[in-house]
Amino acid sequence: MDVVEPWSGKKSVLEKDGTIHSAGDTVLGADDISGILEILYCVQLVLDSGKPHKKIEILFTIGEELYVKGSDVFDYSKVTAKQAYVLDLSEETTFNIGTIQGGTATNIVPDCCVLTAYETTLESKSVTDFQKACEILGFSGGLTGTFGGSDNNSFAKNGIEGLVLSNGMYNAHSTREYTTVDDLYKGAELIGQLILL
Template sequence: MAWKQNIIEDFKQLVSFDSISFHERKSADWLFARLKSMGFSVEEDQAGSHYGGDTGNIFAVLDGELDGDPVIFCAHMDVVEPGSGKKSVLEKDGTIHSAGDTVLGADDISGILEILYGVQLVLDSGKPHKKIEILFTIGEELYVKGSDVFDYSKVTAKQAYVLDLSGAVGTAARRAPSIISVRAEIKGKAAHAGFEPERGIHAIAVAAEAVTRLSMGHVDEDTTFNIGTINGGTATNIVPDSCVVTGEIRSYDHSKALEYVKNTEKIFAEEADKAGATAEVTHQVHLVAYETPVESRTVKDFLKACEKTRLPGTLTETFGGSDNNSFAKHGIEGLVLSCGMYQAHSTNEYTKIKDLYDGAELIRTLIEL
């Protein structure tokens, strides 16, 4: 069928666009025109202005002839570094991979095109359909910055399908964690390390004592904690008067994540007090955990669509964030669907033609339910 060749050609074209976070202009222009040609009403918001970017989120609506409840489909336009000058290579076995010096961009070009072609298959069939909403976001790779500032009053759908999960089409994640970054700044006192070290207050030593008291890795069944960076001092012959420690907490239970923040604050304060130093611990909540119930309509519709398209219909969870965290925060029930991206965020990233085909068929079926 012609569409199967067209989706490959469109994949190659979108891959060729540079679309680093907050610089998704070429992809957005292409998608805006494409959606308009399909009959959608399309608008671009001012999300980019919040972050000094050149692009906004693309929101599109296609009214339908049926009165069924609308759904919203979502994928993100940005890619991670190294993502400039991307080139795709199509192998005879149907694998598409990068040329090797950049990511491929299947994260999330695969999801974008599966949405577009799923809708196009519905339109080509001539069958009446319910209202369709689409959101293509910016800055997802930087803690869902685009969807975080989107105006959800525009959305009428109560069900969301976000195409942004690794693996073969037919799997959906219904649970994702809170992600909170923490930063501790310790202030000590500088002194000459050779002549009078006892007059100093060693900020790095204070940080080290605090870090050794923190549990890291899988700290419980729902939660991970990691200290990722420690920076301090100015020279080897000076007792360091400052040190900055940064880390991250992830948990399927938001209240637990906040408790680990409080514990971190307590430990750093105690160690600083012992040494006569000060510690300021701050945190930023990037994402809030959610869980979509197995008995929800969104899950039931996904399983029904997978059965119709002979896909596995596997339910799982993810320990990464996505735009679905934003939907959940605004009361929209959703799932994150696998869209055939593999080894994402690496120069070994690839996808498979079969996944593009399967993903489009799955979206068509979800619309037609």
């Protein structure tokens, strides 16, 4: 649930067109507060609907922006989920390698280097459920490689299959960061549909 700097003293502005941004001197914190809003709103809607649904387990981690420190040390015996959706994807990502090993000294070119990364298979239940939910809602949900680090990497290491979903944040990590009311509602709809599948 952390937010990058500068965030202290943040003032959110809601425009008439539904755009939400900061006053311009801080980040908005849509990364990842928009995901938190979507989760809380959709869970309330699902519970109020009275419809049968999957067991709901919600994990809000700390230190995600600092190399997923919270999800790396979480006690996974406290959850039973084998499937997860992580709301942490903007329009732009950076390539993330989990570990890099190579070389023996700083003044010698190494003869080899070992990189470790994580990848979700397109045949996973998380992916097929996502595609089904998008179809039901009439969303055009596409799949792409994120190449970014997220809590999903830690979940996978602990036997939880997952998928990182976009949660309506733009220009993340900048004072130009924004989201829209429409994106927040659509995100909540999608999560709700995933819970009901």
